[in-house]
Structures are given as structure tokens and as C-alpha cells.
Amino acid sequence: MKIATWNVNSAKARLPNTTQWLIEAAPDVVLFQEIKCETAAFPAAAFEELGYQVHAVGQKAYNGVAILSKMPVSDLITRLPGEPEDEQARYVEGTVNGVRIASLYLPNGNPVDTEKYPYKLRWMDRLRQHAADLLGGGQPVVLGGDYNVIPGPEDVYDPVGWRDDALFRQETRLKFQEILALGYTEAFRTLHPGLIPAYSFWDYQAGAWPRNNGLRIDHFLLSPQAADRLVACEIDKGPRGKEKASDHTPVILTLGQ
Template sequence: MKIATWNVNSLKARQEHLIRWLGEFNPDVVLLQELKGVAENFPMLEVNAAGYEAAVVGQKTYNGVAILSKTPIEITAERLPGEEDDEQARYVEGIVQGENGGVRVGCIYLPNGNPAPGDKYDYKLRWMRRLYAHAKELLKTEEPFVLGGDYNVIPEPEDVYAPQKWTRDALYLPESRNALRWIVNLGLTDAFRACNAEGGRYSWWDYRSGSWDRDEGCRIDHLLLSPQAADRLVDSGIDKTPRGWDKPSDHTPVWCELSS
């Protein structure tokens, strides 16, 4: 089972890219972030024609997440527990079927948090505490699950081209990195890092200043696996191909493969 995550940075602008990539890369499950549209405007017919079911949590103009799967999706959550008045569309979770049973997948669009300090950064840290609590509960089920998406956190210095330039950014502040470390240390596995020891591999490049051409990016899109999923991990990587297309998202897909 090949599972990928991709922040498309406006599905309306990147619909053709998505359909093309689904055909070329042929993932079994895709976690999409930053749809920037309501669920009613999701291109369901086109996605179905490409061979995928979809579970969508949309929002006008901002945010928005979706799970795409070649098999039916049993939706288990349409928001992250812990803050009932939080209406931002940042989480959807469901169970997808593989040859050896179901795998739970959670699609995450974690808040950016800039400028920090401030209300946006406080919200980011609260959101991460909620994710910690939810992951802790999921681990009690002892089932395979993948929590994937745009985490908006750079884990380590080797995950960004120039760490010294990011010391005041919410993506790299110690509190952000520590909050992600707490989540991982519950017993989760960073799929990419488990299969790729080298630094300098990125999933996001700024549109400005020729960052893509100079490969000045950072790794902020992650797939975190429960122990039961990690036991089935075959490989993981970053597909840079769509970032080189015309008018691309600033993110590119990150993927992992689980054995059947």
C-alpha cells in the first residue's frame, strides 16, 4: 500500500496537476492539504474517474483537507478532538482497506504559527498538544495507522537548507520542534527518516528568490507511523517531480509504502 501526502496549495489551481500525478505515480492513498475551497467544490467526478474515493473537509478560501483512496473510506473523524469551537478545516481521519485489512489514516494540516510569538503561535502549540493527546489514544488501539500531512515543523537542522535563517520562525522554534518530538516519542516512526538517513532532502521550497532552482527548501511534510504500521514499512521518499511542473504547489508529495 503506497500512501502519500501532498499540500496542493489550492486544489482549484492545481487540479490538473493532481489528476496527472495520480495517473503517473499511482498511489493507493493520498492525503491532501490546503484545498482552499468548500467540499461542494471538490472535483469529485474527476477524482472518481481517476479511480479514487474521497473524504473531504473543506473551508472557504483557507485550509481544507481530504483523503483519497482506491478503496472505500470509513470516515472516523472530521476534526481533531480537544477544542470544540475550532472550526478550521485541518483534520480528517478514516480507515482504508488493504489486502491485509484496514489502515487508519489521519490527514493533517497543522497551523503555520507565524508570526511568533502571538495568537497564531499559541494556536499552533495548542493544536499540537491536541494531536499528541489524539495520537496517544490511537496507540491504545494497537492498530496500524499513519498520521500524515503538512506539519509545518522542521524537525532537525539537517531538514532545512540554512538553519540559522529560521531561528525566529514558528516552523523551527524550539517549542515547535519539541512538540513534534513529544508526538514522535509516543512511539511513532517518521517514515521518511527511517528510510533516508541523509540530510538536505526537502518537501517545500519558497516561491521567492529562486529557492527551487537552488534547492533551498525544508522538510515539513511528514508521515508518522504507529508501531504496527512501521513494522510494515518497505520504503519512503519524496517525489520532487510535481514541484518542477508549470505553476506548481510550493510543496511536493512525500510517500511511504507499507507491505500488504
């Protein structure tokens, strides 16, 4: 099973790029983040024409996630448990061919001296609790998406300059490690421990893309049952170099049987 995650930074604005990439890469399951439209406005028909079932969870102008699958999706949930009053569209999860798969868009958290950073940390606590609960189900679990977490200094072009950013603060990284400590495997770095640089995001500003000033913030976390099936996890930089590109590029996970 080939599963891709991609923060598309507006499903409508990137539609030609995303559909062309899906034709070429042909993933079985696709996890989108930042679709930036209400659920009803998501361009589902374009993806259905390519053979995908579409399950989008959106809100006007911001956030939004989706699961696209060439196989049936069952037992869908559309919110991360733990904070019923949280209306931000950041999480969708379902079962595909026996694998529990989530598309998540973890809060950015900047500026850190506002409510945005405590919200990020609370969201990470909720994710850790839910990730722990999922382990009790016994099925393979894949938590993919834009985590807005730089796991280590090797995952950012300027570790010193990013030291106090919400994506790289020690408290953020420790909460990410707490999720891993439950028994999850971070797929890319497990397979590529020494591959530096390896980024999935390049800002639109300051020539970040041509200078390769990037961050690795798009991740797949795998339960032990999924990690046992881990075959490959690669970053496809090609889409970032296209016209009208998202500032993120796809990460592709391959699971064996």
C-alpha cells in the same frame, strides 16, 4: 499499500498537475492539504474518474484537507478532537484496509508574536493526545500531512536563519518529539538518516526552487504496527518543477502486508 501526502496549495488551481501525477504514480491513498475551497466546491469528480473515493473537509479560501482512496474508507472523523470551538478545516481521518489514516494540516504559527503561535502549540498538544489515544486501538496508524515542522537542522537549507521561525523554534520541535516519544516513527528520516538535502517545500520567493533552498515539513508518523510494515518513504520532487506547481511536492509511503 502506497500512501501519498501532498499539500496541493489549491485543489482547483493545481487540478491538471494533481490528476496527471495520480495517473503516473498511482497511489492507493492520497492525503491532500490546503485544498482552499469549501467541501462542496472540491473537484471530486475529476478524482472519482481516476477511481478514487473522495472525502474532503474544506472551508472557503483557506486550509482544507482530503483523503482520496481506491478502497473503501470507514469510521470517518472530520475534526481533530480537543477544542470543539476550532472551526478550521485541518484534519480528516478514516480506516482504509485496516489501517487508520489521517490527513492533517498543522497550523503554520507565524508570526510568533501573535495568537497564531499559541494556536499552533495547542493544536500540537491536541494531536499528541489524539495520537496517544489512537495507539490504544491496536491497529496500524498513519498520520500524514503538512506538519509545518522542521524536525532538525538537516531539514532546512539555512538553520541559523530559520532559528526563530514558528516552524523551527525549539518549542515546536520539542512538541513534535513528544508525539514521536509516544512510540511513533517518522518514516522518511528513519529510512534516510543521512540523506541531505532532502526537502518537500520550496517557497515561491527568492528563487528558492532553482537554488534548492527548501524545507522538509511534510511527514508520515507511523504507529509501531504500521512501522513494522514500513517498506519505503520517498520524496518525489518532479511535481515541484512543473508549470503552476504547488510549493510543496508529494511524499510517498509504502507499507507491506
